[in-house]
Amino acid sequence: MPTVFETAAAASAIPITFVAKSTWGVISTELPPQGRQFAYANGFAAKPGACLTLPAADGQIAHVLFGLEEADGKACDLFRPGALPGLLPAGVYRFANAPHDTRLAALAFALGSYRFSRYRKADAPDLKLVPPEGIDAADIARMADAVWLARDLINTPSNDMGPEELAAAAEQLATRFGASFNCIVGDDLVRQNFPLVYAVGMASTRAPRLIEVVWGDPAHSKVTLVGKGVCFDTGGLDLKPSTGMLMMKKDMGGAANMLALAQMVMDARLKVRLRVLIPAVENAVAGNAFRPLDIFKSRKGLTVEIGNTDAEGRLVLADALALADEEKPDLLVDMGTLTGAARVALGPDLPPFYTNDEALALDVARCAKGENDPLWRMPLWPPYDSWLDSKVANINNAPSGTFAGSITCALFLQRFVEHAKSWLHVDIYGWTPSAKPARPEGGECQAARAIYKLLGERYG
Incomplete structure (x- = not known):
């Protein structure tokens, strides 16, 4: 910028x-x-x-x-x-x-x-x-530059921002800061055990992929960012109505915001070993699209019954979280434009976040307030965990009923995080519906500045 x-x-x-x-x-x-x-x-x-x-x-x-x-x-x-x-x-x-x-x-x-x-x-x-x-004008410029990146990525329509283009943006960022870049594409996802990422993206003519960027000293604390990169979401065979599909170019908002956060971290040279994982797919409709009640074995080994093909974001995040969790990071953060239930509960400007780490929750809330980057804690409510039960698989991706949709999504993702020392999940909207001061209508960077502030305090 x-x-x-x-x-x-x-x-x-x-x-x-x-x-x-x-x-x-x-x-x-x-x-x-x-x-x-x-x-x-x-x-x-x-x-x-x-x-x-x-x-x-x-x-x-x-x-x-x-x-x-x-x-x-x-x-x-x-x-x-x-x-x-x-x-x-x-x-x-x-x-x-x-x-x-x-x-x-x-x-x-x-x-x-x-x-x-x-x-x-x-x-x-x-x-x-x-x-x-x-x-600190340099730090303000750093944050503003990253916000502009996230807005540009989200605002770009899906015909110019598919999985390949999102990977190119991540590679460009990696090159800029001397980070390593890797991308697993198409059938290689099956061979390297990312079955859920592949299942969601296999119906599109644009091959699904898992994007990885790694930066920093391996001796430093491990911070891993996972961003939902659904570049367009038709809803799959559980097809969205036209009104619901209209804004789905923004369904890669989690990935855009994680790239923005990564840019802030690398530009500030925080003392972390940073890893960014982005499952990038297009949830399309075709003869080979995954179906309701299909069952897939995830990377973690849990079998997942498909209750709804429009709950695809949690599926691609599940495989990426399982990969991230394998190396036991000190902090694992995932972010995505995941549920309409979060918007019903809190509106477009106030994303919910979830964690069982009380110290982390307090720090996130404090940094969100201090950065005017609002977030609101929601509970990982254990009694609702049984709602994810399946009669034929280990877990169902979309419980029947309309209650607590954002909470059950977070509980689903929690099943794939076992070894990380601390885990944070954020369910963003990624869009400003009507212009406000400093926030033009369109794609928006949410939660990234708050988390950057937290990381700066811990690893600056």
Whole structure:
């Protein structure tokens, strides 16, 4: 991504003053009389999101006023300054006073500058921000660059983002940071014992594959990231309706976000031995598609009865988790756009996470709040584990009924994690349905910044 930060000192940068209704009275008296009168004449009242440019005598922009919520308000959006790139004309700007959280405001400014322009020209705002004093501008740029990567991958339609293209993106990232890259493709998945990945992807003309990226010192703590890479999901023979299929280009959002997280980790040179595993498939409909009530033996050896072909994400993750678990990582994280039940429970902006590690749960919740990357803990509720029982196999991938769909998905995946010292599962949406400050409509990077913060604290 092009940097949004002005690296050289910019004495001529246009000041942005953040104003809440409670502070407007004092701030207005500190403005030059002409600017104060201009603000009053334009009815500026520090409404959250209100933006007013004050003119200088020569007609240039002398000052910018931008409204924020009250700091202690329940609806305070710490990413509100992310709206500025869509409101301001080209130029170099600086913060004249402190917003509610200066670091998050600078990050929001960078995130709000994103535009997806692969298929048509998008007028990216030609704005630069002088980094506020006391913040790590390099780390903010690192996170913003990774978020842009995840958004670009998710926003790209499936005709240009199939399993092969997703593997190419992972290989490009590996090359950039000197990591090793490996990819198991097509029938080799069967020969190397990844039967569930193969079963889900075998009906597509685009061969399924398992992508692996490894980076870092083998002597360091092992951190393994597993991302769901279903590049398009028709639902299989349990076909989705057209409305449900419309957004399925984003079903590789878990993989996109794990690649973004990996980029942050490698760019920051955290002291970990990082491993990224992405089962990349297209769940298509054809004569050789896997069927309801088919039974497959997984990599772990558990036999899986197919209760629903549209519960395919947990199947491909199961084989990848089993592989990851074999080397007993210190931390194993999986992420995917997995269940509509998670969205029914928590909506698109608040992904649930699951873990039995209490210390990890507290750290994840704290980092999510601190990074304005919201997550909410949900329980791995043992009484529901029996809902996964099958009369003819070890486990069913999709219990009948409509209750606790996100929980039973997490419980299914837990069956494939045995040796990892700590395991975290995140069920993301990966999409912003309607634009918000710093979060344009479209593909979204969720949970990655929070987990990066956690990894930085533990292995920085």
